Amino acid sequence: MADVKEQIGKHWTEIETPALMVDLDIMEANMDKMMAFLRDAGAGVGIRPHAKTHKIPQIANMQMAKGALGICAAKLGEAEALAEGGVPDILIANQTVGANKIKRLAELSKKTNLKVAVDSKENLLDIARESAATSGNVGIVVEVDVGNKRAGVRSHEEAIELAKLAASTPGVWYAGVMGYEGFAVFIPDFEERRRVAERAYDILMGYRDAIKEKAGLDSGIVSAAGSGTYMFAAKRKGLTDIQAGSYIFMDVRYGSTAGVDFLNSLAVVTTIVSHPEPEVYITDAGQKSMTQEFGLVTTLPSYGLKVQSMSEEHVTMRPTGEPERLPGIGLLDEKYGKEAKKPFKVGDKILLIPSHCCTTVNLHDILYAVRDGVVEDVWPVAGRGKFA
Numbered sequence: 074m075a076d077v078k079e080q081i082g083k084h085w086t087e088i089e090t091p092a093l094m095v096d097l098d099i100m101e102a103n104m105d106k107m108m109a110f111l112r113d114a115g116a117g118v119g120i121r122p123h124a125k126t127h128k129i130p131q132i133a134n135m136q137m138a139k140g141a142l143g144i145c146a147a148k149l150g151e152a153e154a155l156a157e158g159g160v161p162d163i164l165i166a167n168q169t170v171g172a173n174k175i176k177r178l179a180e181l182s183k184k185t186n187l188k189v190a191v192d193s194k195e196n197l198l199d200i201a202r203e204s205a206a207t208s209g210n211v212g213i214v215v216e217v218d219v220g221n222k223r224a225g226v227r228s229h230e231e232a233i234e235l236a237k238l239a240a241s242t243p244g245v246w247y248a249g250v251m252g253y254e255g256f257a258v259f260i261p262d263f264e265e266r267r268r269v270a271e272r273a274y275d276i277l278m279g280y281r282d283a284i285k286e287k288a289g290l291d292s293g294i295v296s297a298a299g300s301g302t303y304m305f306a307a308k309r310k311g312l313t314d315i316q317a318g319s320y321i322f323m324d325v326r327y328g329s330t331a332g333v334d335f336l337n338s339l340a341v342v343t344t345i346v347s348h349p350e351p352e353v354y355i356t357d358a359g360q361k362s363m364t365q366e367f368g369l370v371t372t373l374p375s376y377g378l379k380v381q382s383m384s385e386e387h388v389t390m391r392p393t394g395e396p397e398r399l400p401g402i403g404l405l406d407e408k409y410g411k412e413a414k415k416p417f418k419v420g421d422k423i424l425l426i427p428s429h430c431c432t433t434v435n436l437h438d439i440l441y442a443v444r445d446g447v448v449e450d451v452w453p454v455a456g457r458g459k460f461a
């Protein structure tokens with residue numbers, strides 16, 4: 074592969090493919106739109122954007138500069154990569170378990186304002202012991218189940234016990250509560266989604282209140298929500314922050330979810346490598362560069378091509394039927410689709426839109442940051458594969 078830094082200043086069509094790119098103007102507009110929405114909602118809810126989507130410290134630092142309260146990470150390794158890149162405030166929104174990982178966690182707490190989700194006494198005490206022994210200081214966010222039936226304590230009593238322990242044990246401090254309503258974010262019916270999400274926030278507030286009442290502890294952080302529910306959480310007084318991540322890039326699945334009004338900024342640049350029949354176009358990007366668990370990828374509507382199938386290294390497209398048009402695709406299409414010279418021939422570069430941005434980013438070493446069609450920067454996906 075060509076030296077990626079050498080690609081700075083080149084037109085996007087000169088990038089070696091398959092490659093992941095983001096349109097910076099669109100991504101920044103998504104960030105600004107979210108900040109404005111939160112501000113206008115007037116409920117005092119901020120954002121702690123989830124970096125599981127981008128895994129790139131430069132993007133996390135942009136989010137901080139635009140007013141994020143901190144950054145969420147999915148895993149310890151991701152948090153280490155973010156801290157290495159200068160991210161000053163990180164919440165690992167999952168449990169971190171195991172002796173060696175807890176050593177790394179305690180070390181990391183000396184480099185960034187670190188908080189971690191905890192839902193068991195054993196885990197909390199292991200973290201406190203290691204942290205105290207090495208002069209660390211780890212914030213404990215009690216994870217509660219708001220209906221997801223994944224991690225998270227199942228009763229007020231357990232949450233109160235954990236909060237009290239966090240507040241009274243050296244090496245750790247009580248940072249608050251979180252409860253992610255992942256089961257709500259893709260509910261197709263908007264009003265039904267609102268009802269389910271509001272019920273989850275009621276449950277989360279119930280935990281916050283019980284901890285206040287029975288342990289006398291104020292929850293600094295009361296955190297919830299993703300890109301499919303931010304619009305409800307933003308108006309909910311008492312929540313301190315939302316954990317949305319995908320809103321900056323968008324993808325086919327979120328783009329097809331009612332009310333998630335952000336623009337597609339992320340694409341995979343691919344080359345048409347074969348045109349074996351008049352109506353068949355084959356690209357050099359497939360499942361190894363774009364995940365498929367949320368369905369097929371799509372193309373820009375102006376191409377007039379429809380994705381038929383994906384295999385490991387290929388996507389097959391035909392100029393048949395109505396091309397799919399995601400509500401948020403317009404600007405990307407305007408910038409990169411309208412200029413395409415048709416009919417396409419072997420060697421032409423086109424953009425594909427991932428169906429799931431977070432797992433697709435995880436397949437790439439590099440994200441090309443493009444502005445006005447030109448590569449402005451190349452960012453290593455520092456947290457890529459850092460799931461341990």
Ligand SMILES: Cc1ncc(COP(=O)(O)O)c(C=O)c1O
Nearest residue numbers: 166253298299300316317318319
């Ligand atoms: C703990 C947690 N918070 C928030 C999110 C929201 O992310 P998204 O913006 O992709 O909906 C997720 C998604 O998996 C999550 O696991």
